[in-house]
Amino acid sequence: MADYGKGDTKWFVHDRFGMFIHWGLYSMPARHEWIRNYECIPTEDYQIYFDLFNPDLFNPKEWAKAAHDAGMKYVVFTTKHHEGFCNWDTKFTDYKITNTPFGRDALREIVDAFRAEGIRIGLYYSLIDWHHPAFTVDCNHPLRNRPDRDKLNEGKDMKRYAQYMRDQVTELLTNYGKIDIMWFDFSYPVLPELAVWSKGHPERKSWDGKDHEDWESEKLVKLVRSLQPGIIIDNRLDLPGSGDIKTPEQFTSDEPLRNEDGSLAVWEGCHTFSGSWGYYRDELCWKSVKQCIDLLINHVSRNGNVLMNVGPTSRGYFDERAMHCLEGYAKWMKYNSRSIYGCTCAPEGIKEPVDCRYTYNPETNRLYLHLMNWPFKHIMLPGMAGKVRYAQFLHDGSQVLFRDNQKKEVNVALNATCAEGDLALELPVIKPNQEVPVIELFLK
Ligand code: GLC
Numbered sequence: 001m002a003d004y005g006k007g008d009t010k011w012f013v014h015d016r017f018g019m020f021i022h023w024g025l026y027s028m029p030a031r032h033e034w035i036r037n038y039e040c041i042p043t044e045d046y047q048i049y050f051d052l053f054n055p056d057l058f059n060p061k062e063w064a065k066a067a068h069d070a071g072m073k074y075v076v077f078t079t080k081h082h083e084g085f086c087n088w089d090t091k092f093t094d095y096k097i098t099n100t101p102f103g104r105d106a107l108r109e110i111v112d113a114f115r116a117e118g119i120r121i122g123l124y125y126s127l128i129d130w131h132h133p134a135f136t137v138d139c140n141h142p143l144r145n146r147p148d149r150d151k152l153n154e155g156k157d158m159k160r161y162a163q164y165m166r167d168q169v170t171e172l173l174t175n176y177g178k179i180d181i182m183w184f185d186f187s188y189p190v191l192p193e194l195a196v197w198s199k200g201h202p203e204r205k206s207w208d209g210k211d212h213e214d215w216e217s218e219k220l221v222k223l224v225r226s227l228q229p230g231i232i233i234d235n236r237l238d239l240p241g242s243g244d245i246k247t248p249e250q251f252t253s254d255e256p257l258r259n260e261d262g263s264l265a266v267w268e269g270c271h272t273f274s275g276s277w278g279y280y281r282d283e284l285c286w287k288s289v290k291q292c293i294d295l296l297i298n299h300v301s302r303n304g305n306v307l308m309n310v311g312p313t314s315r316g317y318f319d320e321r322a323m324h325c326l327e328g329y330a331k332w333m334k335y336n337s338r339s340i341y342g343c344t345c346a347p348e349g350i351k352e353p354v355d356c357r358y359t360y361n362p363e364t365n366r367l368y369l370h371l372m373n374w375p376f377k378h379i380m381l382p383g384m385a386g387k388v389r390y391a392q393f394l395h396d397g398s399q400v401l402f403r404d405n406q407k408k409e410v411n412v413a414l415n416a417t418c419a420e421g422d423l424a425l426e427l428p429v430i431k432p433n434q435e436v437p438v439i440e441l442f443l444k
Contacts, residue, residue, distance in 0.1 A: 001240055001241035002239075002240075002241045002242075003241065004218075004221045004222070004225070004239070004241055004242040005221075005225045006244060007181075007230060007231050007232035007233055007244040008230040008231075008232070009232060009244055009245065009266045011120070011180075012074075012180075012181075012232060012245070012266065012268075012305065013266055013303075013305070013344070014341060014342050015073035015074060015120075015305075015341065016073070016296075016299075016300055016305050016306070016340050016341060016343070017070075017071055017072050017073060017296060017305065017306055017308070017333075017340060018072050018073060018074040018075060018076060018122070018268075018305065018306070018307045018308070019067040019070070019072040019074075019075045019076070019119075019307070019308060019309075019310060020075075020076050020124070020270055020277070020307045020308060020309035020310070021063070021075060021076070021077045021078060021110075021309070021310055021311075021312065022078050022081065022124075022277035022278045022279075022309060022310075022311045023077070023078060023087065023106070023278070023279075023311065023312045024078060024080075024081045024083055024085045024087065024278065025046070025049040025050055025053055025083055025085045026049075026081070026083060026278040026279075027278055027279040027311065027312060027313055027314040028049045028052070028053065028314040029049065030278075030279050030280055030281040030282075030313075030314070031280060031281075031282070032276045032278060032280055033081055033082070033083075033276060033277050033278030033311070034082065034276075035278075036082070036083055036130050036142040037082070037130070037140055037141070037142050039142075040142050040143070040144070040145055041142055042142065042143065043131065046083070046142075050085065050095070050099075050100055051100075051101075052100075052101065053097070053100035053101065053102055053314070054100065054101040054102045055102055055312075055313075055314060055315050055316030056315055056316065057315045057316045057317045058102070058104075058106065058109075058315075058316025058317075059316065059317070060106070060109045060110045060112075060113035060114070061113045061116070062317065062318070063110070063113065063114075063310075063312070063318060064110075064113040064114045064116065064117040064119060065117060066310075066318060066323065066326045067114065067117065067119055067326075068117040068118070068119060069326070069327075069330040070308075070326045070327075070329035070330045070333060071329060071330065071333030071334075071337050071340070072119065072308070072329075073118075073119060073120065073341075074119060074120035074121070074122055074180060074181065075110075075114050075119050075120070075121060075122060076122035076123070076124050076181060076183050076307060077107065077110055077121075077122070077123060077124060078124045078126070079107055079123050079124060079125050079172055080125055080126050080129070080168070081124075081126045081278075082126050082128040082129065082130055082140075083130055083131060084126075084129040084130055084131025084132055084135075085097070085131070086168070087106045087107050088105050088106070088107035088108065088171075088172070088176075089105040089108070090168055090171055091167075091171065092164055092167045092168055092171070093132070093164075095131055107172075107176065108176070111176050111177065115177075120180040120181075121176070121177075121178070121179050121180055121181075122179070122180055122181030122182070122183055122232075123172055123173075123176075123179055123181070123182055123183065124183040124185060125165075125168070125169060125172065125182065125183065125184055125185070126184075126185050127165070127184050127185060127186060127187065127210070127215050127236070127237070128140065128185070128186070128210075129161065130142050132161055132164060133156070134156050134157050134158065134159075134160035134161040134164065135156065135158070135161045136153050136156045136158060136206045136207050137149055137152050137153050137156075137207065138206060138207055138208060138209060138210060139188075139190070139196075139208060139209060140188065149197075150197075153204075153207060158206045158210075158214045159216075161214075162214065162215060162216040162219070162220075165215065165220065166216075166219065166220060166223055169182075169220065169223060169224060169227075170223065170227065173224060173227040173228050173231075174227060178228070179228050179231055180231060180232060181231065181232045181233075181234070182224050182228070182231055182232070182233050182234070183234045183236075183247075184215075184220070184233070184234060184236050184237050185234075185236050186236040187210060187211050187212065187215070187217075187236055187237060187238035188209045188210060188211075189209050189210070189211035189238055190205075190208040190209030194208075195208045196208060211238045212237060212238040212239045215237060215238070217237040217238060217239040217242065218239060218242075220237065221233060221237065221239060221242045232244045232245060233245075234247045235247055244266065245266050245267055245268050245305075246265050246266070246267040246268070247267070247268055247269075247270060248267065248269050248270075249269070249270050249271075250269075250270070250271055250272065251269055252269065252295060252298050252299070253269070253298075253299075253302045253304065254302075255302060256302045256303040256304070256345050257302070257303070257304065264303050264344075264345075265303075267303070267304045267305065268304060268305035268306070268307050269295075269299050269304055269305070269306055269307070270306075270307040270308075270309060271295055271306060271307070271308055271309060272308075272309045272311075273286055273287055273292070273308070273309065273310070273321065273322055273325050274286045274287070274321070276311065277309050277311055278311045279311035279312060279313050279314070279319065280311065286321050286325070287325065289324070289325060289328030289329075289332075289435055290435050290436070292308070292325050292328060292329060293328065293329065293332050293435050293436050294372060294436065295308075296308075296329070296340065297339075297340075297357050297359070297370045297372075297436060298357055300339075300340050300343050300344070300359045301345055301346070301352075301357040301358055301359050301370070302345055303344045303345045308325075308329075310322045310326070328435065331435075332434065332435050332436065335394065335395035335396075335434070336394050336395060336434070336436075336438050338361075338368075338394060338440070339359050339368035339370065339394060339438045339440070340359070342361050342363060342364075343359040343360060343361045343368065344359065344360055344361075344362065345358070345359070345360065346358035346359070346360045346367060347360060349383070350367070350383065350384070351382045351383055353369075353379055353380060353381055353382060355371070355372050355373040355375070356369055356370060356371055356372060356379070357370040357372065358370070365442075365443045366440055366441060366442055366443065367440075367441040367443055368394065368438050368439070368440055368441070369381070369425075369438065369439040369441060370436050370437075370438050371436065371437050371438075371439070372436055374427075374431040374437070375427065376429070377426065377427055377429060378424050378425065378426060378427060379424070379425050379427060380419070380422045380423070380424050380425075381422060381423040381424075381425065381441075382419070382421070382422055383421050383422070384421075384422065384423035384441075385404040385420075385421045385422055385423045386404050386423075386444075387423070387443055387444055388402060388404075388423055388441050388442065388443060388444065389442045389443065389444045390441075390442040391425060391439055391440065391441050391442070392439070392440050393432060393437060393438070393439060393440070394437075394438040394439065394440045395432060395434050395437065395438065396432070400425055400426065400427070400439055401425075401426045402423055402424060402425045402426065403423070403424045403426075404423050425439065
């Protein structure tokens with residue numbers, strides 16, 4: 001595999017928890033950030049959102065505070081999404097926030113506000129662009145169903161678009177200080193046998209799907225690495241060897257993700273509170289606070305990060321449903337973040353009890369037992385007999401008593417059967433007032 005350099009992921013695997021922000025013109029129709037694609041909206045009809053965009057309640061200090069309180073240590077903000085609208089004052093297009101009635105460089109203000117809260121900065125940049133005149137109409141494009149599609153593609157040139165991306169990325173990575181993550185999104189190569197428009201016309205490849213050749217990914221990666229050494233690059237450029245992190249979407253894993261050689265992969269699952277990424281007023285499938293917390297624990301227990309998304313409204317604030325979830329995180333993280341930061345999966349061979357997730361801090365040699373479902377009075381930790389020096393609830397530091405069962409016998413004192421080698425924790429009947437209680441185990 002080619003060597004495209006490496007980003008610094010040390011801080012990333014320590015910090016574990018970030019905020020994704022999807023904000024653009026699509027927050028006005030509020031029916032999904034893919035609305036131009038879903039509803040096949042022509043450029044002229046989409047213009048109304050640009051002409052009226054004016055988030056009068058935009059206050060990124062509030063966003064940054066909400067992220068900070070929730071325990072999030074980095075942010076990834078959409079500088080440009082598939083609609084092509086740019087949230088910063090770019091020199092390379094007029095289709096930018098400073099030309100809307102709002103007139104301010106949102107990116108600048110966001111970067112300043114989040115840095116002031118001690119939060120690292122990541123930039124999402126859409127490879128897809130449904131507004132740029134050189135970007136060919138393809139299977140995802142809003143104009144894909146137009147009968148004059150072939151005509152529309154005349155004179156379009158992905159080379160020009162690839163240069164535009166490099167110009168913009170240069171701007172983003174030069175004018176906004178240190179950037180920790182560059183999050184490109186996304187490639188969709190089409191197998192030749194599935195091609196429709198380019199069959200027999202190899203020069204029309206980009207009319208079906210788009211891949212590293214269209215983005216000129218190699219040049220893009222080299223450019224990014226030269227402008228911001230140490231920056232983390234995601235894995236969506238269709239260029240094997242160029243990604244520092246795997247980025248599965250709305251997915252939870254039973255196992256840690258692995259690299260091809262079997263080693264533990266650095267990975268980040270990105271998730272939404274309600275399903276779509278942009279603000280979607282009428283969406284009803286919002287996750288509960290418990291689900292949000294479970295997600296975070298599950299990812300860290302599988303050596304992963306969570307990038308949790310907020311889609312601010314078109315007036316520029318976080319909707320109360322999003323705030324409810326963020327406040328849920330804040331409440332839990334205030335007392336339990338020690339089981340998240342600096343933690344990874346349990347050492348090889350340690351088996352999780354039913355309904356539980358372990359995380360482990362190798363520096364302190366402490367194992368964290370997350371009880372996703374509250375058991376009755378005891379919980380047996382398989383194979384942990386003789387291995388624990390002390391146990392306490394994490395949220396209040398109160399001792400949790402335990403018995404080691406080194407011999408195979410019925411533990412009369414506990415009135416419970418406990419297999420040889422198990423350790424039995426004695427729990428209060430009433431679940432502590434924590435969404436997910438955590439027990440901190442000081443290992444020997
Ligand atoms: C997808 C979608 C997009 C979203 C992204 C986040 O690829 O195209 O709307 O920005 O995932 O991971």
